[in-house]
Structure formats: C-alpha cells, structure tokens
Amino acid sequence: MSSRRLSKRQIERIQAIQERRRERLATRAAALEEETDLDEAPGEEGRVVVRHGANLAVEDSDGAVHHCVARRHIGHPVCGDRVVWHRLADGRGLVSAILPRQSVLSRPDFSGRDKPLAANLTQLIILIAPEPEPGGYLIDQYLVAAETIGIGAMILGGKMDLLATAARADFQRRFAHYADIGYPCHWMSLREPETLSALNAVLAGHTSILVGQSGVGKSSLVQALLPDREIQIGRLSQATGLGRHTTSATTCYRLPGAGLLIDSPGVRSFRLGRIGREALEQGFHDFHPFLGHCRFANCHHDQEPDCAIRTAVAAGQIHPERLQSFHQLALGCDTSACNTGS
Numbered sequence: 001m002s003s004r005r006l007s008k009r010q011i012e013r014i015q016a017i018q019e020r021r022r023e024r025l026a027t028r029a030a031a032l033e034e035e036t037d038l039d040e041a042p043g044e045e046g047r048v049v050v051r052h053g054a055n056l057a058v059e060d061s062d063g064a065v066h067h068c069v070a071r072r073h074i075g076h077p078v079c080g081d082r083v084v085w086h087r088l089a090d091g092r093g094l095v096s097a098i099l100p101r102q103s104v105l106s107r108p109d110f111s112g113r114d115k116p117l118a119a120n121l122t123q124l125i126i127l128i129a130p131e132p133e134p135g136g137y138l139i140d141q142y143l144v145a146a147e148t149i150g151i152g153a154m155i156l157g158g159k160m161d162l163l164a165t166a167a168r169a170d171f172q173r174r175f176a177h178y179a180d181i182g183y184p185c186h187w188m189s190l191r192e193p194e195t196l197s198a199l200n201a202v203l204a205g206h207t208s209i210l211v212g213q214s215g216v217g218k219s220s221l222v223q224a225l226l227p228d229r230e231i232q233i234g235r236l237s238q239a240t241g242l243g244r245h246t247t248s249a250t251t252c253y254r255l256p257g258a259g260l261l262i263d264s265p266g267v268r269s270f271r272l273g274r275i276g277r278e279a280l281e282q283g284f285h286d287f288h289p290f291l292g293h294c295r296f297a298n299c300h301h302d303q304e305p306d307c308a309i310r311t312a313v314a315a316g317q318i319h320p321e322r323l324q325s326f327h328q329l330a331l332g333c334d335t336s337a338c339n340t341g342s
Contacts, residue, residue: 011110043084043096048077048119050236052249057236058085058093059252065239068093078104079250079262080119080207103149105209108273117270118209118250118262123152125203127212127221129159130171134213139175140325141272142211143183144283148275154184154202156210158217161189177319181286190217190224200225204257211267222263226253277330284326286318302327 049065050057056068056077068085070077075098077083082099103121106114124146128134139155146153155178160168172187179185186202188195203225210218223229232253250264277300281287287309295306301323312318 043086045099046083046085047252048079048081048083048095049252050249051077051079056093056095057239058083058095065236066093067091067239068095070095071097074098076116078116078119079252079264080121080260082120103151105145105149106273107267107270112274114273117264117267118252121149121151121207121209121262123154123203123206123208125154125156125208125210127156127158127210127216127218128175129157129212129216130162130167131159132213132215134216136321137325137328138213139178140284140322141329142270143178143285144275144280144329145270145272147283147285148279152206154186155179156199157185157187158221159189160187160195161191177322183285190220196224200255200257203255203259203261205259207252207260207262209262209264209267211270214268222261225255225261227256229253272329272332275329280326280329284322286322287326290318300330 044060046058046060046066048056049059054069056070058066058068060066066085066087069092071094074096077095077098081101083095084097084099085093085095087093101119104116104119105121105124106116109115124142126139126142128139143153155175157172157175160171163171168187172185175185184202186195186199188199190196210222212218226232233251236251250262253261253263255261275283281291290308290312293308294301294304296304299307299309301307301309309318309323313320313323
C-alpha cells in the first residue's frame with residue numbers, strides 16, 4: 001500500500017513543529033553554555049548511543065553513559081556519531097563538536113532533504129524472508145545506498161524454517177546472483193541456533209544496521225541477537241531519564257561478539273534520496289566493468305544501440321533483474337542531478 005500524500009498545509013505544520021523543537025533545543029543548549037566554562041570542563045571523546053529529541057545519551061571511553069544536550073550550531077548529532085563532550089558539575093554533559101563521520105545513512109524528510117539516521121556504520125544487513133515475498137528492487141535500493149556511502153552490505157535470509165528442503169534451496173537460488181556480485185548471503189532461522197551463532201561471527205567487529213520490509217522478523221532477530229537488550233535499555237533509561245522513549249529512539253547496542261548494532265525505527269520508511277544517474281550507475285557494483293563502453297556517453301541502458309550494459313545482460317554477466325531495478329530507480333532520479341551526474 002502506498003503512503004498517504006501530505007498536503008502543503010500539513011507539510012508546513014510539520015515543519016513548524018520541528019522548528020519549534022529545534023528552537024527549544026537551542027535554548028536549552030544556550031543556557032548550558034552560559035553556565036559552563038568549557039576551559040574548566042575539558043572535552044573528551046564519546047559515542048552517541050541514543051538520540052531522542054533534545055536528549056542525547058553519550059557513552060564514554062569506559063562504557064558509562066551520560067545524559068547530554070548538543071551545543072548550538074554544531075549540526076545534528078545522530079546515533080553512532082563520535083563527539084566531543086564536556087562533563088558538567090550537575091552530572092549532565094554538553095556536546096560541543098561532532099567528529100568527522102566515516103559514513104552516514106540518510107533518508108529524505110518531508111521536504112525532500114536528506115535526514116541522517118545513523119553515522120559511522122560499517123555494514124548494512126538486508127533482511128529478507130519467504131514471507132512477505134521479497135523483491136529484488138527493494139534489495140537493490142538498499143545495496144545502492146550502501147555503495148553510495150561506502151560501506152559493506154550482505155543479504156540475510158531469515159525464517160528459513162518456513163520452507164521445506166527443496167523450497168529452501170529454490171529460494172536461496174533466486175538470490176544467488178548477489179553472492180556472485182560479491183555480496184555475502186547468510187541463511188538462518190531462529191529455530192536453528194547454529195545459524196544464529198554464525199551470524200554473530202559475521203557481525204563481530206562491525207557497526208551494523210538492519211534494514212528490510214515490514215514483517216520479515218526484524219524485531220525478533222534483534223531480540224535474539226541481544227539477549228541482554230532489556231538490561232541495556234534499562235541502563236540507558238536510567239542514565240538519560242528517557243524512560244519508555246528509549247525503545248522508540250534510534251539506539252546503538254553492544255553485541256556479545258564485540259560488535260555494535262544500531263536499531264532505528266527510521267529504516268521502516270527508508271528510501272533513496274536525491275541521486276544522479278552517474279552516482280546511481282556507480283551504486284550497481286556489477287555495472288562497473290562495463291561503464292564507459294557504451295556507444296553513447298549519455299546511454300540510459302534502455303533502447304540505445306551498442307549498449308555495453310545490455311550486452312552484458314544478454315551474455316549473462318549482469319542479472320536481468322539488476323537492470324530492471326536500475327531503470328526503476330532511474331525514474332526517481334532528480335532531473336537536474338541526472339543531467340549533471342552530481
């Protein structure tokens with residue numbers, strides 16, 4: 001079912017509410033700045049593990065969590081950000097700077113501008129399942145996002161216990177071309193503990209985020225990956241005073257295997273933002289050997305003669321569903337960006 005279109009008045013109302021919230025955050029941060037001498041409160045590095053409105057939970061180098069707000073004009077810190085923060089006498093903290101991000105996953109907001117969801121990710125985990133029926137277009141959209149921000153990606157097939165042996169093999173074959181491209185595929189079931197153990201090994205050492213369509217079992221998988229999730233939520237809630245809001249905010253959890261898992265409600269409505277045609281082409285990893293070899297420099301890989309991409313599809317070097325996904329995504333390209341490739 002397509003999402004309901006908002007009227008211009010509704011969009012303006014939402015933007016006005018967001019602006020009031022930003023003003024309240026700025027006022028609170030300004031008050032803290034006025035009462036804080038940052039020279040007397042030396043900065044230290046930390047990681048944002050929860051953001052909810054004006055509230056930030058920042059984890060220090062010892063793993064302790066502190067309730068902070070952000071200084072004005074430094075931008076908007078998001079979960080996963082490395083920041084400089086200062087301890088205040090009353091136990092609160094003030095974030096004075098966002099350190100350079102290695103990666104940032106964003107999605108468009110109501111006005112079409114990119115809104116960061118999480119920062120410093122190293123891995124995007126695309127969760128699919130036999131039910132609901134997965135589609136290559138959605139998978140390819142996530143893969144383009146991962147390629148665009150320069151992080152790894154893998155396909156994770158869950159609920160494999162729903163399929164008999166032959167059907168399971170058929171299901172996995174449908175997505176085998178992703179492994180051929182270079183995207184790892186992992187197949188698991190929460191009823192098969194050994195497959196969960198293997199997944200924990202894949203996640204170790206990474207900062208990962210789970211994405212996938214509604215109903216694929218994301219919540220159940222997160223609970224299985226985080227046996228101490230309620231303890232972690234309680235620790236964050238106690239430190240920040242966020243209470244029940246902790247579970248509805250983007251949160252960075254520690255995995256048993258020394259990795260990090262960012263759980264974000266925002267990925268439920270994730271979609272690509274503004275992207276030019278050249279950037280979109282670069283987002284299809286299997287296109288790379290053939291780019292620049294079409295007869296026409298501005299080839300759309302559709303009906304043009306001597307198209308290297310379509311020739312590769314005919315030769316079995318690119319899966320046809322990948323080209324179909326490219327054309328669908330190209331329809332949504334911003335016109336000016338597509339003309340410039342910016």
